[in-house]
Amino acid sequence: MSILELVLEPLRYGFMVRALATTVTAAVVCALLSCWLVLIGWSLMGDAVSHAVLPGVVIAYIVGVPFAVGALVSGALAVALIGAIRDASRVKEDAAIGIVFTTLFALGLVLISVTPSQTDLNHIVFGNVLGVSAADVVQIVVLAAVALAALVVKRRDLTLYAFDPTHAHAIGIDPKRLGALLLGLLALTSVVASQVVGVILVVAMLIVPGATAYLLTDRFGRMLLIAPAMSALCAVVGIYLSYWLDASSGGLVVVVQGAVFGLVFLLGPRHGVAGRRLTRPRRRPAGTSPEEAAA
Amino acid sequence: MKPAIEVAGLSVHYGEVRALDDVSLRVSPGRVTGLIGMNGSGKSTLFKSIMGVIRPDRGSVLVAGATPAAARRRGLVGYVPQSEDVDRAFPVSVRDVAMMGRYGRLGFTRRARPQDRAAVARALDRVGLAEYADRQIGQLSGGQAKRVFLARGIAQDARILLLDEPFAGVDKRSEATIVRLLRELAAEGRTVLVSTHDLHALPRLADEAVVLLRRVVFHGTVSGALRPETLAPAFGVDVLAPERAA
Ligand SMILES: Nc1ncnc2c1ncn2[C@@H]1O[C@H](COP(=O)(O)OP(=O)(O)OP(=O)(O)O)[C@@H](O)[C@H]1O
Ligand SMILES: [Mg+2]
Numbered sequence: 001m002s003i004l005e006l007v008l009e010p011l012r013y014g015f016m017v018r019a020l021a022t023t024v025t026a027a028v029v030c031a032l033l034s035c036w037l038v039l040i041g042w043s044l045m046g047d048a049v050s051h052a053v054l055p056g057v058v059i060a061y062i063v064g065v066p067f068a069v070g071a072l073v074s075g076a077l078a079v080a081l082i083g084a085i086r087d088a089s090r091v092k093e094d095a096a097i098g099i100v101f102t103t104l105f106a107l108g109l110v111l112i113s114v115t116p117s118q119t120d121l122n123h124i125v126f127g128n129v130l131g132v133s134a135a136d137v138v139q140i141v142v143l144a145a146v147a148l149a150a151l152v153v154k155r156r157d158l159t160l161y162a163f164d165p166t167h168a169h170a171i172g173i174d175p176k177r178l179g180a181l182l183l184g185l186l187a188l189t190s191v192v193a194s195q196v197v198g199v200i201l202v203v204a205m206l207i208v209p210g211a212t213a214y215l216l217t218d219r220f221g222r223m224l225l226i227a228p229a230m231s232a233l234c235a236v237v238g239i240y241l242s243y244w245l246d247a248s249s250g251g252l253v254v255v256v257q258g259a260v261f262g263l264v265f266l267l268g269p270r271h272g273v274a275g276r277r278l279t280r281p282r283r284r285p286a287g288t289s290p291e292e293a294a295a
Numbered sequence: 296m297k298p299a300i301e302v303a304g305l306s307v308h309y310g311e312v313r314a315l316d317d318v319s320l321r322v323s324p325g326r327v328t329g330l331i332g333m334n335g336s337g338k339s340t341l342f343k344s345i346m347g348v349i350r351p352d353r354g355s356v357l358v359a360g361a362t363p364a365a366a367r368r369r370g371l372v373g374y375v376p377q378s379e380d381v382d383r384a385f386p387v388s389v390r391d392v393a394m395m396g397r398y399g400r401l402g403f404t405r406r407a408r409p410q411d412r413a414a415v416a417r418a419l420d421r422v423g424l425a426e427y428a429d430r431q432i433g434q435l436s437g438g439q440a441k442r443v444f445l446a447r448g449i450a451q452d453a454r455i456l457l458l459d460e461p462f463a464g465v466d467k468r469s470e471a472t473i474v475r476l477l478r479e480l481a482a483e484g485r486t487v488l489v490s491t492h493d494l495h496a497l498p499r500l501a502d503e504a505v506v507l508l509r510r511v512v513f514h515g516t517v518s519g520a521l522r523p524e525t526l527a528p529a530f531g532v533d534v535l536a537p538e539r540a541a
Contacts, residue, residue, distance in 0.1 A: 039382075039385060039386070153403070153404050154404070156398070156404065156405035156406075157398070157405060159387070159391075160395050160398060160405075162385070163382065163385050163387060163392075163395070164376065164381070164395070166343070166346070166348055166374060166376060166380070167374055167376070167395060167447070168398075169346060169347070169348050169367065170346045170348075170367060170372050170373070170374045171367060171370050171372075171396075171398060171399035171451065172364075172367040172368040172369075172370065172399050173398060173399065214386065217386065218386045218431035218433075218434075219386055219388070219431075220385075220386045220387055220391070223386060
């Protein structure tokens with residue numbers, strides 16, 4: 001079988017086309033968001049919010065409102081609870097995050113177990129990108145477009161917030177609002193991605209692309225291009241692999257992303273382990289940069 | 296002259312820790328005021344109260360005669376953070392950071408206009424970093440990095456500049472450059488409040504000095520602040536007789 005056939009054959013099936021479209025969409029928006037999350041140090045927060053949206057999504061399903069509404073509500077609840085526990089007790093933030101998101105996620109599982117016709121909901125937990133309907137695609141694309149637009153339009157403010165929230169405050173830009181915006185987008189994006197890879201694996205798509213791009217460049221603007229491009233490519237490769245290997249699609253998308261991170265970590269020219277060894281500068285006087293020392 | 300910063304009866308707690316206790320202070324425009332005090336004496340806390348990042352338990356802060364919130368909206372206050380508060384590995388360039396000084400006057404998406412690019416270029420030129428504009432901020436020496444944040448305040452055209460230990464980890468030459476810049480900025484009528492551990496640089500740097508130890512222990516001339524009887528209680532005996540500390 002030729003390479004072309006390997007690529008084209010799956011596209012004869014509507015479910016594969018939908019799977020590719022939704023996975024790439026989710027991969028791109030998650031990857032963009034991940035650039036800020038890894039720089040702020042919010043990976044654990046990403047983990048928390050992406051799990052904590054589950055009960056909101058289930059209740060939204062039961063009540064019959066859009067998933068995004070439920071996700072935003074329970075995501076906000078999670079953030080509020082984490083803040084309350086951290087500030088009002090001696091429990092540290094990481095423990096507060098661990099308590100809140102596992103409890104909310106567990107609550108989601110319980111709600112699913114008592115909800116009739118639970119197949120759709122189980123898909124949210126484990127992802128079922130090969131089974132998304134045309135209506136799901138519409139919802140995913142709309143939510144992703146909203147998140148994408150917000151990220152692109154507010155990218156400079158979000159970067160300011162990630163880099164120096166005190167300065168933001170000093171010039172009259174409210175860092176709390178920007179933080180809330182980022183958390184809201186995190187909840188939205190979690191809904192998008194959970195339909196593809198499942199709630200359990202969303203956090204990978206929210207961390208790995210940004211971390212990989214961060215190893216490849218010192219320019220935030222380039223991170224915002226590298227991360228989505230790499231993430232989309234991994235999504236496509238993962239979906240094809242799942243078709244040909246007949247294995248978990250969400251799992252493979254994340255495994256491919258992790259493998260690419262591993263390669264970049266080992267071989268990356270700038271901050272990779274091997275690259276650093278090759279270009280490690282000779283001893284130079286303290287306080288001078290490599291260029292100055294060379295001049 | 297009308298004070299640029301007026302702090303009255305300010306108290307701040309972090310949980311059980313009392314960081315500032317009934318601090319009152321007037322900082323004049325057109326002068327460099329040195330803020331000295333040992334680690335944990337509340338210098339950074341005072342700066343954060345002036346910016347309104349921290350809400351005081353008691354007391355009030357007026358900046359240019361208005362509330363800190365009004366001053367922030369007008370972009371009056373520029374802040375040069377303590378080195379520990381800066382992530383030098385963050386993937387932004389020198390120019391990017393200086394441009395952040397302009398964000399307060401930019402529109403919804405903070406897209407820079409030609410006049411903003413010009414202001415940033417002038418600011419970088421002024422602090423001697425024009426040729427480093429495209430460097431990532433981690434690829435600078437400590438002194439150069441401090442000057443990036445000073446450039447941000449200049450690009451902002453802040454009337455009041457707060458600098459938190461700009462001389463920590465800075466060599467003599469960079470220190471001299473920063474001192475010269477701060478004196479120039481004060482001569483333009485700006486208010487410059489600098490916290491520092493470097494007592495030796497103080498006479499060259501500051502027109503007046505404030506000694507802080509949770510409260511204002513002394514406010515007056517630099518030579519007055521440097522008198523042993525002022526420093527001893529504020530810094531403990533170690534400053535004067537290090538051999539006795541053993
Ligand atoms: N976020 C915080 N939470 C709890 N306590 C704090 C916090 N920030 C500062 N403190 C405490 O408040 C006091 C004043 O701290 P501050 O940072 O204002 O001192 P400083 O004079 O800037 O010290 P340094 O010279 O080390 O920078 C210290 O006792 C410090 O431990
Ligand atoms: Mg301090």
